[in-house]
Amino acid sequence: xQSVTQLDSHVSVSEGTPVLLRCNYSSSYxxxxxxxxxxxxxxxxxxxxYTSAATLVKxxxxxxxEFKKSETSFHLTKPSxxxxxxxxxxxxxxVKNDYKLSFGAGTTVTVRA
Amino acid sequence: xxxxxxSPTHLIKTRGQQVTLRCSSQSGHNTVSWYQQAxxxxxxxxxxxxxxxxxxxxxxxxxxxxxxxxxxxxxxxVNALELDDSALYLCASSLRLAGTDTQYFGPGTRLTVL
Numbered sequence: 001x002q003s004v005t006q007l008d009s010h011v012s013v014s015e016g017t018p019v020l021l022r023c024n025y026s027s028s029y030x031x032x033x034x035x036x037x038x039x040x041x042x043x044x045x046x047x048x049x050y051t052s053a054a055t056l057v058k059x060x061x062x063x064x065x066e067f068k069k070s071e072t073s074f075h076l077t078k079p080s081x082x083x084x085x086x087x088x089x090x091x092x093x094x095v096k097n098d099y100k101l102s103f104g105a106g107t108t109v110t111v112r113a
Numbered sequence: 114x115x116x117x118x119x120s121p122t123h124l125i126k127t128r129g130q131q132v133t134l135r136c137s138s139q140s141g142h143n144t145v146s147w148y149q150q151a152x153x154x155x156x157x158x159x160x161x162x163x164x165x166x167x168x169x170x171x172x173x174x175x176x177x178x179x180x181x182x183x184x185x186x187x188x189x190x191v192n193a194l195e196l197d198d199s200a201l202y203l204c205a206s207s208l209r210l211a212g213t214d215t216q217y218f219g220p221g222t223r224l225t226v227l
Binding site: 034101 | 117146148154155157168169205207209214215216217221
């Protein structure tokens, strides 16, 4: 079985400062890892994915994440937060040939002007 | 926009009723997955359909059922609605290839059970 733990339920940053969202995963097999974002009253948008290629993954809107097998982590970062980054972020894991996605509980990001 | 559409957008039902939610997958995709997202929680996997057959199911009772049609669109049916079924229901489509497929989500259907 696979699962993810998002270490922060809420992160608050000032506009223009870095954002760090922390995620640890558990998986019996080599995982695929994803970050999705959900804006209020919207569906889920894929930010980026890791599927056993490069460990540093670049996504949309300036986000990137680094896969660290030794730490079983897949933290999401952005160098400079924008007001439009205020949303709910989900870390997600799946494994080969088990096509369901397992979601973390989510991290709410607020951006202060 | 992902090209995945869902209908209706919102729905209000009463306990004991039945509901059908619909999903049209992104062009070129052959797999549809359904998720339930309760308020303040992450989405939970309900089931997945591939080539018109159920291909994996989460921890949901049999009153949750589905269909996939030859054009890869899908329906989620819930019988004997309970108050706890109130949630956002998300559909995701993907192209099944070797290994893990990437799922693209629709905007969801907000179901309220009174």
